Amino acid sequence: MAVELGTRDEFAVLTLNRPEALNALSFKIIEDIGRAIDEVAKSKARALIITGAGTKAFCAGADIKELRNRDLSAQKRGAELGQAVFSKLDTLSVASVAVINGYAFGGGLELALASTFRLATKNAKVGLPEIKLGLIPGYGGTQRLPRVVGEARALEMIMTGRTVTAEEAERIGLVNRIVDGDPVEAGMAFAREFTGFSLPVLGFARSAVKRALDVPVPEGLKIEADLSTLAFQTKDAAEGTAAFEEKRRASFVDG
Numbered sequence: 089m090a091v092e093l094g095t096r097d098e099f100a101v102l103t104l105n106r107p108e109a110l111n112a113l114s115f116k117i118i119e120d121i122g123r124a125i126d127e128v129a130k131s132k133a134r135a136l137i138i139t140g141a142g143t144k145a146f147c148a149g150a151d152i153k154e155l156r157n158r159d160l161s162a163q164k165r166g167a168e169l170g171q172a173v174f175s176k177l178d179t180l181s182v183a184s185v186a187v188i189n190g191y192a193f194g195g196g197l198e199l200a201l202a203s204t205f206r207l208a209t210k211n212a213k214v215g216l217p218e219i220k221l222g223l224i225p226g227y228g229g230t231q232r233l234p235r236v237v238g239e240a241r242a243l244e245m246i247m248t249g250r251t252v253t254a255e256e257a258e259r260i261g262l263v264n265r266i267v268d269g270d271p272v273e274a275g276m277a278f279a280r281e282f283t284g285f286s287l288p289v290l291g292f293a294r295s296a297v298k299r300a301l302d303v304p305v306p307e308g309l310k311i312e313a314d315l316s317t318l319a320f321q322t323k324d325a326a327e328g329t330a331a332f333e334e335k336r337r338a339s340f341v342d343g
Contacts, residue, residue, distance in 0.1 A: 091120035092141075093127055098283065099276050100133035104140045110148035111140040113195045115166060121199075122173035129180055134283040136177075136184040137275035138203060140196075146186070146212070149194025152221070170195060170227030174202035178298065181291055185279050187271040188212045188254075188263065198225060201232040204294065207278055208254040208263040209271060217249040235301055237262050286324035286340040292316070 090106045102124050104111035128136050140146040150170075158166070177184050186203035192214040200206050200214070208214070216225045216233065224230060225246065234242035237260050245252065257263045267274035282290060292315040300308040319325055323343040331338035 089120075090114075090117050091124055093124040095131075095133065096137070096272060096276060098132075098134045099279060100128045100131055100136045101272055102128070102136060102138045103272075104138075104147050107140075107142035107144065109151070110145035110191060111142070111196070112148050112151045113170075113199075114151045114154055115169060118170055118173050118195075122176060125173070125176040125180060128182070129176075133182060134287065135182050135279040136180065137187065137272055137279065138184060138199070139187040139189055139271045139275065143190060143211070145191040145196070146188040147193075147196025147199060148191050149196050149217075150227075167226035170198070174199055174228050177202045177204070182287065183279070183282070183290065183294065185275045187267070187275040188214060189271040193217055193251075194225065194229075195227050198227040198229045198232070201236060202228060205278065206257075206263040207265055207267045207271075207274060208257055209274075210254055210266055210268070212254040212257065212263075212266075213251050214257055214262065215249060215251040216246050217251075219247060219249040284340070286322060286328075287342045288322055289319050289324055292319050 090104065092103045092105050094101050094103070102121070104117070106112060106117070125136075155163075155166070183204040185205045185207060186200035188200055188206060188208045190209070190211055190213070192200050192212065194216060197214050197216055216229045218225050230242075230246060233245065237245075241260055244250075252262065254263070254266050258266050264278070267278070296312050296315045299311050303311070324340045327340060328338045
């Protein structure tokens with residue numbers, strides 16, 4: 089299968105498994121990614137790790153042959169499909185970690201941008217090269233990239249279509265860090281830095297930060313006040329504060 093969903097310890101692992109095509113995205117594969125994310129939403133996974141099979145590519149982007157000779161309505165439906173599927177990661181109750189192992193171009197980078205966190209192996213190379221085809225990104229790249237790296241860098245990457253190395257990606261904040269070794273193991277090690285905390289409260293934190301990008305600061309502060317108040321109502325808040333006073337490790341129950 090071109091999209092494989094499995095589990096490793098407390099994590100769901102989604103692997104794009106089409107290495108002969110550098111894990112390129114067909115429309116069917118995008119639909120399969122959406123179904124896999126829906127399965128994760130119903131599972132007990134504490135985070136989702138996303139990576140690509142093989143050592144050459146995370147995902148080289150859309151299957152270009154599928155994009156040719158389509159009428160305007162079909163092209164729009166294709167863009168809306170990619171946007172809708174990748175946006176499922178925004179509303180997933182657990183965080184997602186994209187481990188970019190090799191090439192992540194076009195739709196591949198857009199999938200990584202939709203994830204909560206991005207890690208890169210040393211051989212990673214990323215970019216949005218659609219401009220070289222007379223196109224622009226259509227699966228969320230023009231919206232998410234500037235939110236991650238800023239307007240000026242996003243415009244440069246999109247309007248030149250240039251490739252960014254792992255080192256530059258880390259420097260400009262496009263990836264959280266560069267990792268060594270097995271990509272899935274690296275993703276799980278990173279995720280374990282936060283998955284031991286209360287999942288509901290982690291969700292409040294994600295929501296507060298993501299909503300801050302779309303509203304003025306005064307409105308964002310109201311959102312923060314509401315969500316922090318909700319956090320105080322959880323059993324985990326009572327446990328965490330008690331553990332602090334008693335100088336012991338907190339034991340969260342996700343409630």
